[in-house]
Amino acid sequence: MNTTPADIVVIGAGIVGLCCALSLQRAGLKVLLLDGTGAGSGASFGNAGLISTGSCIPIALPGMIRQVPGWLLDPRGPLSVRPGHALKALPWLLRWLRSASPDNVRRASAALSALHAPALRCYETLLGREQCDQLIARNGQLHLWSSSSARPSRADRLVEQLRRQHHVATVPVDQADIRRRMPAIAPHVQAGICFTEHANTVNPQALTQALLGQFLASGGTWQILRVQKIERSARGFRLWSSAGDLSAPRVVVAAGAHSAELVRGLGMRIPLEFERGYHVELPAPGVHVPQPFIYKDRAVAVTPMQHGLRFAGTVEIAGLHHPPDARRIDAILDAARDLFPGIRTQGARSWFGLRPSTPDSLPVIDESPSLPGLYVACGHGHTGMTGAPMTGELIAQLVAGTPTSLKPADYALSRFD
DSSP states (O other): OEEOSSSEEEEOOSHHHHHHHHHHHHTTOOEEEEESSOTTOTHHHHSOOEEOTTOOOOSOOTTGGGTHHHHHHOTTSSEEEOHHHHHHHHHHHHHHHHTTSHHHHHHHHHHHHHHHTTHHHHHHHHHOHHHHHHHEEOOOEEEEESOSOSOOOHHHHHHHHHHHHTTOOEEEEEHHHHHHHOTTSOTTOOEEEEETTOEEESOHHHHHHHHHHHHHHTTOEEEEOOEEEEEEETTEEEEEETTEEEEESOEEEOOGGGHHHHHHTTTOOOOOEEEEEEEEEESOOOSOOOSOEEETTTTEEEEEETTEEEEEEEEEEOOSSOOOOHHHHHHHHHHHHHHSTTOOOTTOEEEEEEEEEOTTSOOEEEEOSSSTTEEEEEOBGGGHHHHHHHHHHHHHHHHHTOOOSSOGGGGOGGGGO
């Protein structure tokens, strides 16, 4: 068995694993970073690029259970559950619905705010101001919808209260303002709000490559190697791969959708479901979109990127290994045409990936209570680009045993006991 000279091994080179590796390195540790497919692949490549520092609202909200049947029956709807996977997903779905109680939502909101609010500051620390300015646009974000007259629901009132509580900066926008920003947008889009302090990366892959570059320039070690199994050993942990085995004193599992599988054999049960997401990127859409927005009626995010206009969204619950469903791509293209009549879709590039999510929308950032030296950082769902930098900071503090910037209990696996 080969023994790594590194102090710690990070498994997974997506946005979360890269932030963990770089933060651990900045804490003075020798770090080996492993990934089976290359840095910045998977959800770190195909996401909407949103860096939502004011994102403090979990997915499950009071009253949402009444909306689920309508979503499932609508072929264009934001949620799809594959019938063959429904029974297996049922325990997770029930936990998801239970997390929608007002008390649970308030608890999750406070933890999400603490994790997300410092994201831009943390990216500057990791990359420096110059690279941040090249890769991150600070133009705010919009949430838009088609009706401004609907009576606010109980969930709407709770969301507004939580945003005020966590000092999220927003301003309302009316139809005239929306059309000034985007003259080609459909007239049925009537109202919204602008999150003035939100941002987005113009190229998620370039952002991950920049983090990898910083890691390597500071002496980090990087290998394309897929870890298939982790075992406890006398020297710490034994990592099995197709290229042989490796001994490591400490391990951080930040392998996205594959994290739960890797630690299950060590007795850790992480309640992850895989919200399979899709995107369509249009290289020459022929419409002007100066800042990202989420069209709430269809749960589609629209982001101007370096290489085109990206439409990302939908949630498909179908497990880890089921092939992609082209109908979800069709639904996104339909939403694009609904938003921008006459938009050019020629040359559209499609993507499919897995967003590992927990029932309460909070990631698991924790050390195994029974196996000291084994850490997990996964389950960021829709907000990995925003939550990754503080996740890396917390992991480095847990490993070093120093005071933590966040409350570790908020992200501990034991909250699901």
